[in-house]
Amino acid sequence: MGGMTASLRDLTAWVDFQNSTAHALGPYAAFVHGACLVFIDAIGLSVASSRAVREARRTRCIERLLQLLPPPVAAEGARALHLGTDTVPEMAEGERPQPYAARPVHAHDSGAHDLAGAEAMDTSTDGVARAQLFGLPPFFIDLGSAPSDAAFSLHAPTTRANAFRVLRALQLRKPILLEGSPGVGKTSLVQALGAACGHTVVRINLSEQSDLMELLGTDLPVEGAPAGTYAWQDGAFLAALKAGHWVILDELNLAPQSVLEGLNSCLDHRASVYIPELGSTYACPSTFRVFGCQNPLQQGGGRKGLPKSFLNRFTQVWMEELDASDMRLIATNHFPAIPATLLERMIGFARALQREVVTLRKFGSRGAPWDFNLRDLFRWCELIELEQVGPYWQPSQFVDSLFVQRMRTVDDRRAVLALYGAWLGGYEPGAMPGASAPLPRPITAPGTAPGTAPIESDDGFVLQPHYAITRSTVQLRPLEALMTCIRMRWMCILVGEAGAGKTSLARLLARLAGRPMAEVTLSTTTDTTELLGCFEQNEPSRVRLAALRATGTLVAHTTQALLLSGSTHTGVNVHTGHCSATSAVAAECISVATRLQAQWAELAAPLGTGGGGESRDVLGLLCAIEADAPPEGARYDAAADARNGCL
Numbered sequence: 001m002g003g004m005t006a007s008l009r010d011l012t013a014w015v016d017f018q019n020s021t022a023h024a025l026g027p028y029a030a031f032v033h034g035a036c037l038v039f040i041d042a043i044g045l046s047v048a049s050s051r052a053v054r055e056a057r058r059t060r061c062i063e064r065l066l067q068l069l070p071p072p073v074a075a076e077g078a079r080a081l082h083l084g085t086d087t088v089p090e091m092a093e094g095e096r097p098q099p100y101a102a103r104p105v106h107a108h109d110s111g112a113h114d115l116a117g118a119e120a121m122d123t124s125t126d127g128v129a130r131a132q133l134f135g136l137p138p139f140f141i142d143l144g145s146a147p148s149d150a151a152f153s154l155h156a157p158t159t160r161a162n163a164f165r166v167l168r169a170l171q172l173r174k175p176i177l178l179e180g181s182p183g184v185g186k187t188s189l190v191q192a193l194g195a196a197c198g199h200t201v202v203r204i205n206l207s208e209q210s211d212l213m214e215l216l217g218t219d220l221p222v223e224g225a226p227a228g229t230y231a232w233q234d235g236a237f238l239a240a241l242k243a244g245h246w247v248i249l250d251e252l253n254l255a256p257q258s259v260l261e262g263l264n265s266c267l268d269h270r271a272s273v274y275i276p277e278l279g280s281t282y283a284c285p286s287t288f289r290v291f292g293c294q295n296p297l298q299q300g301g302g303r304k305g306l307p308k309s310f311l312n313r314f315t316q317v318w319m320e321e322l323d324a325s326d327m328r329l330i331a332t333n334h335f336p337a338i339p340a341t342l343l344e345r346m347i348g349f350a351r352a353l354q355r356e357v358v359t360l361r362k363f364g365s366r367g368a369p370w371d372f373n374l375r376d377l378f379r380w381c382e383l384i385e386l387e388q389v390g391p392y393w394q395p396s397q398f399v400d401s402l403f404v405q406r407m408r409t410v411d412d413r414r415a416v417l418a419l420y421g422a423w424l425g426g427y428e429p430g431a432m433p434g435a436s437a438p439l440p441r442p443i444t445a446p447g448t449a450p451g452t453a454p455i456e457s458d459d460g461f462v463l464q465p466h467y468a469i470t471r472s473t474v475q476l477r478p479l480e481a482l483m484t485c486i487r488m489r490w491m492c493i494l495v496g497e498a499g500a501g502k503t504s505l506a507r508l509l510a511r512l513a514g515r516p517m518a519e520v521t522l523s524t525t526t527d528t529t530e531l532l533g534c535f536e537q538n539e540p541s542r543v544r545l546a547a548l549r550a551t552g553t554l555v556a557h558t559t560q561a562l563l564l565s566g567s568t569h570t571g572v573n574v575h576t577g578h579c580s581a582t583s584a585v586a587a588e589c590i591s592v593a594t595r596l597q598a599q600w601a602e603l604a605a606p607l608g609t610g611g612g613g614e615s616r617d618v619l620g621l622l623c624a625i626e627a628d629a630p631p632e633g634a635r636y637d638a639a640a641d642a643r644n645g646c647l
């Protein structure tokens with residue numbers, strides 16, 4: 001089994017499992033399920049293998065396992081594992097073990113069709129008290145009290161099989177480690193199970209920078225108290241432990257050794273943590289569960305594997321990859337408006353991309369490792385649902401931003417487009433009347449933007465009408481992708497050679513959108529206090545500077561608003577940049593803005609450069625308007641654009 005050895009801990013876990021489930025499952029079913037839990041569910045973990053190889057291994061292990069049973073009961077064991085049908089049980093009345101009386105719960109929970117709620121008789125009392133349970137037969141867990149709102153499709157076959165393994169693992173009190181490719185739904189499965197069972201799930205994202213203080217707690221200054229007063233503040237992990245919540249330790253293998261060691265005592269038989277600063281020990285309540293999640297090493301899961309002795313504390317569950325039918329089910333459930341035929345092709349394209357780039361490595365060697373998964377599909381669907389109306393679906397509209405722009409070389413981009421052509425080339429049923437081709441367009445006026453990605457300004461700022469930008473398609477395509485990210489509130493990483501214009505592109509966009517942008521230069525020595533802040537001595541000059549900066553932004557906003565309202569009265573032509581202050585209102589606006597700027601310039605002198613940047617831009621514009629001429633280079637030349645093929 002790929003070099004796996006059975007430790008004493010594994011054997012104890014197997015026995016524990018049988019002891020705790022034999023009464024409900026019967027001895028042979030408990031025997032085989034226990035072996036699956038301890039040995040077979042982990043197949044795939046820590047070794048690179050294909051799905052077919054994993055399946056073959058599992059089958060071999062199960063065959064061997066069944067041979068361990070005396071022949072007359074081997075069939076019973078096989079039945080318990082649902083061999084020959086599906087590894088995961090469907091709802092079937094007869095198959096549920098006696099103590100459970102099935103009753104579907106969460107009728108409102110559309111994602112959990114195949115999950116059963118059940119009521120268990122608490123036989124220790126007179127049989128009246130009943131505990132609420134939730135799970136996939138025959139594995140159930142206690143229902144907590146937090147409300148359920150899972151938007152997760154537990155009925156996709158692979159997800160269901162994965163969920164089944166996790167539910168089986170939950171029968172033991174050990175922490176559970178989920179490993180699987182990015183995007184298979186490790187984090188969201190735990191969240192969904194937690195939500196469905198009414199447990200609050202606390203997610204802690206670990207990284208190389210995580211430290212134990214974040215998790216367990218530390219002494220912090222007390223707000224409002226005299227200087228030097230410190231009080232203990234629980235970290236996220238300790239708080240969750242005390243409250244008996246579920247905890248996800250996400251990206252577990254990225255955490256430094258010290259963090260792992262600090263958590264050790266909560267993860268093994270001691271099930272408690274000692275906090276030296278408080279001189280107390282906290283025992284893990286029975287509802288407290290710990291889930292570790294990590295990506296496989298070979299898929300960007302960090303530089304190191306976890307030590308075997310640490311891994312051994314967990315029940316390890318490999319999360320099998322989603323196949324096309326899972327994706328179809330999940331996507332149909334999430335995006336009911338998008339027609340099935342279209343989804344089918346989009347999934348085909350995404351999977352073909354994954355196969356050619358990741359599995360076969362036909363292209364895309366620059367920038368590897370790649371992964372195209374459900375997340376990409378979800379983004380694509382979100383954009384389509386948000387921006388388009390049926391039946392005029394145009395999936396191609398976002399292919400550039402979502403897939404093509406990610407590739408690093410022209411050949412790779414062509415290869416992506418060719419794949420797109422193969423899967424969706426003939427799809428688009430016809431353009432929506434009046435819709436433009438999804439080619440980048442130059443920025444021309446407030447509210448318009450490259451291609452199809454306008455940024456709304458919700459705080460009164462608009463794209464500056466006279467702002468001159470390079471109208472090269474090379475810049476506009478990434479700009480469009482960037483704007484899409486901002487509009488959708490997705491994080492974005494600009495990747496490119498030194499000097500390719502990454503920073504300038506971000507700066508340009510910030511200026512176009514009129515948003516202040518903070519720039520932080522990261523290096524290997526940057527630490528979180530620089531980004532998030534820390535306690536420092538009170539410094540009056542810093543407060544003054546912050547106030548001045550805030551005022552600067554306000555002045556810039558006001559000036560811009562004045563000028564824009566002036567421009568509507570003068571009828572400024574945003575396409576040519578020409579304007580003249582003919583009306584009295586416009587003249588008044590301009591004069592107020594001028595005075596405001598003059599006063600601000602005086603006040604802002606101590607800020608030096610950096611503080612008044614935005615205002616100075618506006619001032620330049622103002623001067624240009626006063627001079628009754630468009631600022632240098634700011635005129636938009638539609639004819640030139642047409643010549644350059646940008647229109």
Ligand SMILES: Nc1ncnc2c1ncn2[C@@H]1O[C@H](COP(=O)(O)OP(=O)(O)O)[C@@H](O)[C@H]1O
Nearest residue numbers: 152153159182183184185186187188189330374
């Ligand atoms: N069965 C599913 N039903 C609905 N959404 C899913 C399902 N599996 C995964 N997803 C979605 O896929 C994305 C990636 O899942 P996530 O749990 O973050 O993956 P991982 O933690 O394995 O990297 C999330 O947006 C998640 O909601």
Ligand SMILES: [Mg+2]
Nearest residue numbers: 186187250293
């Ligand atoms: Mg995750």
